[in-house]
Amino acid sequence: MFATLTSKGQITLPKPIRERLGLVAGSKLDFVVEADGSLRARPMQRGAAGLFGLLHDPQRTASTVEQMNQAIGAQLADDDRRIAEAAAAHADTGAARGKRRR
DSSP, X not given: OOOOOOTTSOOOOOHHHHHHHTOOXXXXXXXXXXXXXXXXXXXOOOOGGGGTTTTOOTTSOOOOHHHHHHHHHHHHHHHHHHHHHHHXXXXXXXXXXXXXXX
């Protein structure tokens, strides 16, 4: 495949290459000139900022702050319960081991 360099030093990547690499407008490429004079280009990995809006669902209504706080509270309460159960189980196991040693 060929691409032509413009007077501004720009090229257009052929569509099959863009599609194969998953490149879209704004994608960044890293260019390396090899010792033999060949040019290697590789797409840069997307950062966290590139993921913004990726999971957006226009059909879903936004959660209120109160709903988010309630969900966080429920998760923390569940975590507290699990930790307390694990600590109790650990204490029971430790007490049983101590009795056997005597």
